[in-house]
Amino acid sequence: MTTSLSVQPKQSVGKKRVLFGSTILLVIFGLLGILAYSPAASTVSTRSPLLGKPAPNIAGTSITNNKYVSLSDYRGKFVLLNFFASWCSPCFQESPALITFAYDHKQLNNAEILGVVFADTASSASHFLKSIGATWDAVEDPSGSIAISYGVSEPPETFLISPTGIVLAKFIGPVTLKGLNNALSRYQ
Amino acid sequence: MISDNFENKTLEDVGGETENSDNAIMDKNNLTNNFVPDKLVEDSTSETHLTKFGDQSNEDSKKSGPNFNKIIWPIILILLIGSFSYAYFKPKTLTDAQRAANLESQIKCPACEGQSVANSTAAIAVSIKAKVYQDILNRQSDNQILNSLANTYGQAIYLSPHGSSAADLSWIIPLLIIFFILFGLSLTFINRQTRFITKFKLKIQNQPTHRSKLNRFRKTFLYSGITLILLGILYFLGLGFGLNLPGKAQSQKAQFTNSQLLTIANFEASTGDDAQAVSTYKQILTNDPKNVEALSQEGWIISQNGQFNHNNSLVALGEALILKAMSYNPNYAIAHLYLGTIYLTDLNNSASAAVQYSKFLSLNPPKNLIETSKPEMILAFKNSSLPIPNILG
Numbered sequence: 001m002t003t004s005l006s007v008q009p010k011q012s013v014g015k016k017r018v019l020f021g022s023t024i025l026l027v028i029f030g031l032l033g034i035l036a037y038s039p040a041a042s043t044v045s046t047r048s049p050l051l052g053k054p055a056p057n058i059a060g061t062s063i064t065n066n067k068y069v070s071l072s073d074y075r076g077k078f079v080l081l082n083f084f085a086s087w088c089s090p091c092f093q094e095s096p097a098l099i100t101f102a103y104d105h106k107q108l109n110n111a112e113i114l115g116v117v118f119a120d121t122a123s124s125a126s127h128f129l130k131s132i133g134a135t136w137d138a139v140e141d142p143s144g145s146i147a148i149s150y151g152v153s154e155p156p157e158t159f160l161i162s163p164t165g166i167v168l169a170k171f172i173g174p175v176t177l178k179g180l181n182n183a184l185s186r187y188q
Numbered sequence: 189m190i191s192d193n194f195e196n197k198t199l200e201d202v203g204g205e206t207e208n209s210d211n212a213i214m215d216k217n218n219l220t221n222n223f224v225p226d227k228l229v230e231d232s233t234s235e236t237h238l239t240k241f242g243d244q245s246n247e248d249s250k251k252s253g254p255n256f257n258k259i260i261w262p263i264i265l266i267l268l269i270g271s272f273s274y275a276y277f278k279p280k281t282l283t284d285a286q287r288a289a290n291l292e293s294q295i296k297c298p299a300c301e302g303q304s305v306a307n308s309t310a311a312i313a314v315s316i317k318a319k320v321y322q323d324i325l326n327r328q329s330d331n332q333i334l335n336s337l338a339n340t341y342g343q344a345i346y347l348s349p350h351g352s353s354a355a356d357l358s359w360i361i362p363l364l365i366i367f368f369i370l371f372g373l374s375l376t377f378i379n380r381q382t383r384f385i386t387k388f389k390l391k392i393q394n395q396p397t398h399r400s401k402l403n404r405f406r407k408t409f410l411y412s413g414i415t416l417i418l419l420g421i422l423y424f425l426g427l428g429f430g431l432n433l434p435g436k437a438q439s440q441k442a443q444f445t446n447s448q449l450l451t452i453a454n455f456e457a458s459t460g461d462d463a464q465a466v467s468t469y470k471q472i473l474t475n476d477p478k479n480v481e482a483l484s485q486e487g488w489i490i491s492q493n494g495q496f497n498h499n500n501s502l503v504a505l506g507e508a509l510i511l512k513a514m515s516y517n518p519n520y521a522i523a524h525l526y527l528g529t530i531y532l533t534d535l536n537n538s539a540s541a542a543v544q545y546s547k548f549l550s551l552n553p554p555k556n557l558i559e560t561s562k563p564e565m566i567l568a569f570k571n572s573s574l575p576i577p578n579i580l581g
Contacts, residue, residue, distance in 0.1 A: 017375075017378075020262065021262065021371070021375075024262040024265070024266065027266075047342070048340075048342070049338070049339055049340060049341070049342045050340060085556065085559075086559050086560070087555055087556040087558075087559035087560065118311070119311035119312075119315075119556060120556065120559075120560055121560045121561075123560075123563065124559055124560040124561075124562070124563070127563060142458035142459065142460075143315060143318065143455055143458045143459045144311065144312060144314070144315025144316075144318070144319075144458075145315070145319065147312060147315060148312070148315055148316060148319055148337070148340065149340055150340060151298075151340035151341040151342070152298075152312065153298035153299045153312055153341075154298075154299040154310070154311070154312060
């Protein structure tokens, strides 16, 4: 009798304990879940997460003519944003394609090139542009903040930006005239 | 009525401490056994013992909700786990320098193969480091800093896989293990105690000496356990608040390291904030008066400001700082480049400039440094009628 009486409440207490323990566990899991939650970084799988997004703005004094330029000034035209440096051999290699592209589209008035100096001085970059016969504007980026905002690793890297300011394509390494025109025709 | 008296006395007994009170209860038990049916006595005693520490009788418990003893252990466990989490995972326990070093080691150098920006001198890696330091100084969280980079570089910016739910939750594992161990231990303790009480129930009922010993054992065990756990909670909370307690991994350090400060200063100089850059270089030199890079950079900025403001004493001060750097390390290439340019452009001394440029070129400097100063170097060699080195084309 004593045993049965002592077992009965023990089972009841056991059930309550399990229920209570489960509740506590749920609460703790919930709290830990909240603590653990942090928004995952972008999971875009393309080579540049910027594709299809508004191009980060660029503004500064052009090393070509000392005039103030801004990416927003180019609205209504395609823009080829070219990151370059005077010490970069592939930048020199791609220069004929860029010169031809600039000339062709100046006639059509539908696209322009804007350069961004990557880890280089204004004087060297300016000298480089003159040496290849480039007349387009280029802005300095001494802190590398423009390069970071475009996810640039090393020059040359080139972005095609739509007339409405959306990043359409990214080219890593020296561009070719065919590649540039193909990309442009795809979005025209 | 008699039963009520019994229950009340039992409560006193559990909280009681003297032999006298135990004897008094034994007498009362005997008295009770003489006047009430067995069932009532056994119900009362069994319930009383199952409540273990006996703050309330079963009847009281039913009226006033869950027994305190049933919830004290889970509450203590939650506090313990919570304080542990707070101490271990609280981001604010890291100094800015530690945060910067931690972030640098997670970010891949975009221009390198399998290398973090911490170990890279590539231009973009240096820019990213400078951005991270600036963001830290602007009180951005680690997630904000990493996400802003991932938004432009994609997931490839992380040296190891990052940002998945599984990775985010992985840190819970050690906490869960600790929780289950403690939870298991507490359940075992409760079960053993219950079994112990059941086993000796009859002895306890009839032998007040045993009962008194049991009560003392319970109390000692409970208070010791609670004291230890409270000490543990205090320890973890102390760690969380940044106290230098034994076992803490690293001591607090309010400043960035000199290497990090150099990146910050170079960034400030690159954005044209010369005053701030010079202030940061001075901070580095306070920590390390022989820091060759800080001396050279500060000297270069001061001399350039002197040239811009036509202040010869500033140019001379800049030159002196660079010469001081060269006295500590004659093979620091950039110091020779800066000094050559000061001689050429500020002091119109092409011959001395050419000597410094020759030394600079002999030290195998980075290609981009040669390219960026090529026009000045060619001019110096031409003006001093010296042959132009082949490396300058």
